Amino acid sequence: MHELSVAQSIIEIIQQHVPASDLTRVAAVRLKIGAASGVVPESLEFSFQAIIADSLLDHAKLEIETIPFRIHCNTCKTTTEDNSGIVLCSSCGSTDTKIISGLEMQINEIEITESELEKL
Amino acid sequence: MSVITIERKVLEKNDEIASKNRELFQHNGLFVLNMVSSPGSGKTSIVERTLEYIKGKLSIGVIEGDVQTDFDAQRVAKFDVPVVQIITNGGCHLDAKLVHDALGNMSLKGIQLLIIENVGNLVCPANYDLGEHIKVVVASTTEGDDKPLKYPAMFRNASVLLINKIDLLPYINCTIEVLKNNAFRINPALNIFETSCTTKQGIKEWCDWLEKQVKNNPLSVADH
Numbered sequence: 001m002h003e004l005s006v007a008q009s010i011i012e013i014i015q016q017h018v019p020a021s022d023l024t025r026v027a028a029v030r031l032k033i034g035a036a037s038g039v040v041p042e043s044l045e046f047s048f049q050a051i052i053a054d055s056l057l058d059h060a061k062l063e064i065e066t067i068p069f070r071i072h073c074n075t076c077k078t079t080t081e082d083n084s085g086i087v088l089c090s091s092c093g094s095t096d097t098k099i100i101s102g103l104e105m106q107i108n109e110i111e112i113t114e115s116e117l118e119k120l
Numbered sequence: 121m122s123v124i125t126i127e128r129k130v131l132e133k134n135d136e137i138a139s140k141n142r143e144l145f146q147h148n149g150l151f152v153l154n155m156v157s158s159p160g161s162g163k164t165s166i167v168e169r170t171l172e173y174i175k176g177k178l179s180i181g182v183i184e185g186d187v188q189t190d191f192d193a194q195r196v197a198k199f200d201v202p203v204v205q206i207i208t209n210g211g212c213h214l215d216a217k218l219v220h221d222a223l224g225n226m227s228l229k230g231i232q233l234l235i236i237e238n239v240g241n242l243v244c245p246a247n248y249d250l251g252e253h254i255k256v257v258v259a260s261t262t263e264g265d266d267k268p269l270k271y272p273a274m275f276r277n278a279s280v281l282l283i284n285k286i287d288l289l290p291y292i293n294c295t296i297e298v299l300k301n302n303a304f305r306i307n308p309a310l311n312i313f314e315t316s317c318t319t320k321q322g323i324k325e326w327c328d329w330l331e332k333q334v335k336n337n338p339l340s341v342a343d344h
Contacts, residue, residue: 002243013130013133014126017126085272085276087306106127107126112121
């Protein structure tokens with residue numbers, strides 16, 4: 001369950017980016033999470049919701065873009081997608097492959113809103 | 121409503137502290153390994169057998185990570201080596217900060233090899249760089265031969281796989297060739313050793329390899 005500490009890291013980074021104001025609220029957090037990153041999106045969502053109460057993120061939506069695990073084969077030059085994390089080329093069986101994507105764990109952007117202004 | 125672009129790695133803070141740890145290790149000429157596995161695979165027994173075999177040849181320090189108790193540090197302390205126990209109080213993995221703090225309680229002077237035994241967990245420790253040179257994953261035969269495919273992240277990030285409890289192979293349903301083959305499908309570059317902490321089979325081969333890595337460490341204190 002390291003998703004809880006991942007969620008805490010996300011909130012710490014966001015707090016560094018949000019302008020200091022009592023009225024500012026984060027409406028959405030957009031992440032890129034690789035399919036082979038070891039993070040379970042559902043668990044991350046659960047952990048995130050559990051720790052944002054009474055903070056500037058307390059109504060934030062977590063929007064997770066899952067990035068597929070892709071490898072490129074240096075032998076047969078094909079790129080294949082297989083979220084199982086296997087790095088043998090599924091076309092020719094070569095071990096000479098390179099991971100192109102699927103290990104990401106990145107905060108892309110956030111959407112912020114001024115809560116009091118919206119009420120007016 | 122406005123959008124702020126961030127584009128930062130979620131675990132960047134951990135990675136920054138891991139870089140500091142790495143600098144500290146280099147400065148002190150330390151070779152560091154991060155030992156990971158599921159609970160009960162025999163990590164602490166491997167540390168004990170490794171200390172037994174290698175202690176006269178290298179100076180070693182140990183950091184033990186556990187959710188609760190200092191049982192492992194007590195076991196290691198019997199070998200008369202510096203040891204620090206990290207108790208995570210529920211945390212499922214060691215992170216770079218915990219290791220950094222533990223280093224403050226340990227004299228690194230003269231140590232050539234630092235073994236960090238992570239919390240037993242085949243999932244979470246994979247994401248947290250501690251600043252180590254290599255990750256060593258232990259998979260015991262009693263866990264079955266399918267673990268590399270079920271927990272790929274841990275095997276992808278490791279340099280070494282120790283297949284432990286091979287003395288139990290006659291009694292259990294685990295085929296060592298299948299286990300190795302599954303591990304290579306996730307990480308073709310793995311160095312694999314087969315060990316038993318009961319019969320001590322394979323301990324010499326593992327320790328000889330490890331000793332070579334430590335001695336090849338360009339900043340090893342042995343060369344100072």
